[in-house]
Amino acid sequence: MQAMIGVDIGTTSTKTVLFDLKGQVVAKQNIGYPLYQDQADKAEEDPDKIFVAVVKGISQVATVAKEKAIEILGVSFSAAMHSLILMDVHDQPLTRVITWADNRSESQCIDLQKSGKAQALYLHTGTPNHPMTPLTKIMWFRENRPELFSKAKKFIGIKEYVFFKLFGKYVIDFGLASATGLFDIQTMHWDEQALQIAGVSENQLLKLVSTETTFSDLQPKMAKNLNLSAEVPFIIGSSDGALANLGVGATTNGRLAVSIGTSGAVRMVVDHPVFDPQGKLFCYVLGKDLWLVGGPVNNGGIILQWIREKWFFKDKHMTYPELIELASKSEAGAHGLIFLPYLGGERAPLWDANARGSFFGLTRKHTQVDMIRAVLEGIVLNLCEIEQRIDQIAGPITSVRATGGFSQSSLWVQILTDCFNQTVTVSESSAGSAWGAAIMGLESLKIEHDIKIKQFKTWTPDSQYVARYHDLSEIWQDVSRKLEPEYQKISDFQQKYNK
Incomplete structure (x- = not known):
């Protein structure tokens, strides 16, 4: 062997x-x-x-x-x-x-x-x-x-x-x-x-x-x-x-790779350099005659870690699957609650290290499970804005390959599917970048192989929730943009008084 x-x-x-x-x-x-x-x-x-x-x-x-x-x-x-x-x-x-x-x-x-x-x-x-x-x-x-x-x-x-x-x-x-x-x-x-x-x-x-x-x-x-x-x-x-794109088989124009691990990213391979007029997307080299256009986010699964440590600190045995299961007890849109996931500043789509997180739309009727659901949705809606920009500049996008820890959660993947309004496929590989490196290595050495990216499961959009998330996304983006001028002020305040 x-x-x-x-x-x-x-x-x-x-x-x-x-x-x-x-x-x-x-x-x-x-x-x-x-x-x-x-x-x-x-x-x-x-x-x-x-x-x-x-x-x-x-x-x-x-x-x-x-x-x-x-x-x-x-x-x-x-x-x-x-x-x-x-x-x-x-x-x-x-x-x-x-x-x-x-x-x-x-x-x-x-x-x-x-x-x-x-x-x-x-x-x-x-x-x-x-x-x-x-x-x-x-x-x-x-x-x-x-x-x-x-x-x-x-x-x-x-x-x-x-x-x-x-x-x-x-x-x-x-x-x-x-x-x-x-x-x-x-x-x-x-x-x-x-x-x-x-x-x-x-x-x-x-x-x-x-x-x-x-x-x-x-x-x-x-x-x-x-x-x-x-x-x-x-x-x-x-x-x-x-190499994560290569590792999940997202190497053709129109096929998007989305990952959520500690952080997250949305990326698509193109055959020529593509630049965003507003400088909101990156364009990097993948390999010979291939480039990668997309956007990274600071705030992915690390926010679930924050929830578990800060909200459930008395329950040290709370697992991430159990945390996500709580979110399933809410409904799509979290009863009108929006979460901006900028707990660690943000790269795409804001490119603002001073960005700060927030909940918007809170009422006395909202519960803890609504807040957890809003967190999952807020992380995805942030990625969705990047996906829309890629579609406009380098698209059209025809399908999505998902990878990272979030892809183990059916609920979270379905939220992504409905927000993006795209078919989403999860591959069996849980080591996308290492897998991509191995494939690049074999091809560099001109060694024949029979590696095929095996797909685990495919999710399709649910039309009733696609419309709901479309409406929510518009509000989400408006709120995010309106708060942008305030991020520097609150960051300065935190640095001044939180010594």
Whole structure:
């Protein structure tokens, strides 16, 4: 038997999966690590803990492969976008991993917007103006931590750190480069204007390589740690969002991928770069002659975690399925209750790190189950606004593939189906990005396989609820827009008095 390892370096854990050539999972590991948020707007991780998780994950599934006499054909990678690490002249990290969730560069984003440079940059890079971007993070270091900025030999991300530790080379794939805000997705080179704004040279960034690029020169000691032969090829792969689309079979124009995990995203593959006139959607590289248009949200399943911890703190055994079951006791539209899910600021469709959450329409008749239902619907309605924008700019959308933890809930998927008014299919794969990485790895090595994306179940819209959610969506969007001018004020108040 032969198999491929897919590695997905995520925000809170690294998933490592061993797939055979029919797409069956032979072995898998999920190794977590802490996210440090010990001050406002900060979200960092330890790069070495992540590297250890990668090594352990590969080693453990490779051990299973040896026990079952399975030949490992290669190891292919996915990684979360927008991370940044400053490296010194001795190739040691000067910082932790600054993740996409770090919002400290909000003022730099405001400066770019006021200067008129933000839109011009977007039309080159496809990356919306937001604190998630390495571009604005670098600007923040230059202005706020000049002693670190001046020592930085390289500005890299977490996958690039892993590959440097494995192979001693500073390289970045087109997919992750296109999410930095520093890369021109049409010329496929670092963008001169972005470099000038960031205050860095091209030499301080990394060598650009295609997503299919392979490496096969592992040092013997590293190969031993990974429990692999030194000749096993490593494929650099792409970003987690792009490979999630590949992993659920959403790779044709018109087929949308929607995921809700801790955060969430709506994405569609296109055969040419697509830009939103208002800069509300991203456009990133997937692979050769393929791009990805869509929008990410900060606020997905993490809000259910907030509900469980803050509302049901006395019931420590409350599970997420039980929480969602409570929502089923309400009705579609939650008796006219709207929830804006901006508990952690928001990326798409607002791109406002100061956005704050709220309930609208509360009356004495509303119950706790209405509020939980409104939360599920609010998360979906936020994604629905992104879906509508993709449909207008890059559509038409013809079907939806769902992935992420929410896809295990029939109620939540049916809400999505009715809000989007689209057929929604859930695949059997629960490791979309790792699966996508494995598929990209096999195709990069030109290895024939029989991997088919098996569909678990298909949901169809319920016409009576489609109309109800259409009406609710219009109110939801109006309320969201009218509150936008107040987000900065309440954020300033919170920072002033909530020390």
